[in-house]
Amino acid sequence: MKTIPTLGDILQAQGVSRRGFMKYCAATASLLALPPAMVPRIANALEQARRPSVIWLSFQECTGCTESLTRSSSPTLEGLIFDSISLDYHHTLQAASGDAAEAARHAAMEENMGQYLVLVDGSIPMGNPGFSTIAGISNYDMLMETVEGAAAVVAIGSCAAFGGIPGANPNPTGAVSVQDLVKDKPVVNVPGCPPIPMVITAVLAQFLTFGQLPELDIHGRPMAFFGQTIHDRCYRRPFYEQGKFAETFDDEGARKGWCLFKLGCKGPITYNACATVKWNAGTSFPIESGHPCLGCSEPGFWDKGGFYAPLSTGKFDSGEKLAGAAVAGVALGAAAAVAGRRRQAKYTKEA
């Protein structure tokens, strides 16, 4: 009789030590803001978990989200966990193509009805079904068909979560996000351009452990990762408080690692875990590399004004309207003065 390996079996076969596995569980519990007492429960659940079926749909996207997961510098623990899910459909990564690929998707849906997870990267064009198709199926039709029997949907990256670059003004394809279309299934947004791999695996870990999705913020993002701003956790924050700012990318302030607020950093209004979880196996994050945060995990970040325009810069249009207001003010003042002079003349005459 064929036995289905558990995640514990798979990790053991791949040479992951018990100690390493427990460290991952402790880190996951910590990231999800769960008490230490939950670590054994996470470990137990993950060890016993059957490989969950995951269907990954890629729509209007740049494959950066997939790259983020697959191009990790070394096979990290979270990478192994991710490898250990049953990724039944991912048209970038899978060997099958055409009808065979679509057959794999349908098979996964039928075998795991009501239990599989749908991961989506990319936005969905609503302007014309022909703008983006896979195997002749429009993105909208494929999404709605696939999520019908899903346990939950995870929107990976800012395009799937909020429309992203395709949805930026003037949004030529009529791009919308997953949550704009999927109303009858739980949707978790894991935005970012791209998102942090650890965040994706932690969401999956929580789902495997507790059978439920994490607590979400107002934008449908896991609170554990998107509960605080980059600014709140930024190691350059003390320089902000001291009033020390880099004025250009190569001045003394930049060399000394001062705050990048004046260079357009969107850290104060960006909720993400970059400053704590970091990138490339915890090496750094954009601000640490000397570049201001673009706010890529926020809705509509492409249309929030210039990336290098400081956050406190007003969004004014041309000065013509202001000049018009000034002319109107002078005209009103002159009219008021003329009326006043008439009253003055009358008063003087009476006096």
Add this chain to the structure above:
Amino acid sequence: MDLLDFARGPALQVAAYILVAGVLWRLVGIIMLKEKPEFSEPRKPGGFMAALKVIYTRSFTAAPFKRATLYPKMLAYVLHIGFFVVIFLFVPHIVFFEGFLGFDWPGLPNNLIYLSGVAAVVAGIALLVRRLTHPVLKLISNFDDYFSWFVTLLPIVTGLMMPVRMGVRYETLLAIHILSVAVLMIWLPFGKLGHTFLVFVTRGTTGMVFERRGAKT
């Protein structure tokens, strides 16, 4: 468009139009009025220097009133200086001004800004308490006084809330802060806050008239 985009964009823009139009309306309307006729021979010329003198001397209380007005005068100074420091020496604000002026100036560390803001708010509250308890002040106060007080302190309070947060999201607080500034900008030309741009005009005019009449300034 979310609340912050609305606050940073259309709200601030419309407020700027109203502010500019309103200030010029008031200023031109007053400056273009006919001067009152002189019915006596001028004692002195009453020129520009007379205006400057009173602009300066009226910044301080005349000796006979010093004791009586020391408390409100001190509070008013704290409120005005604190407000000035918060507006013009907080670096994100300087960046805002630089956006349309094209130049910047040095700012202060945030702790000094917070201190100035808190001092201004405390002084503002103390002045309001005095207004509400002083029998004469209470009698002559109207909606303009209270609303002007409210719209003046609101941006400082919302600004001070931003580092504290109190469970509210940063971008929501920032939007509220900017909207409170927009309300201040809209109200400024029309109520008693008009003294912001009229104070030196009126003092100067008083100085010139007084000197022509031979009064001690």
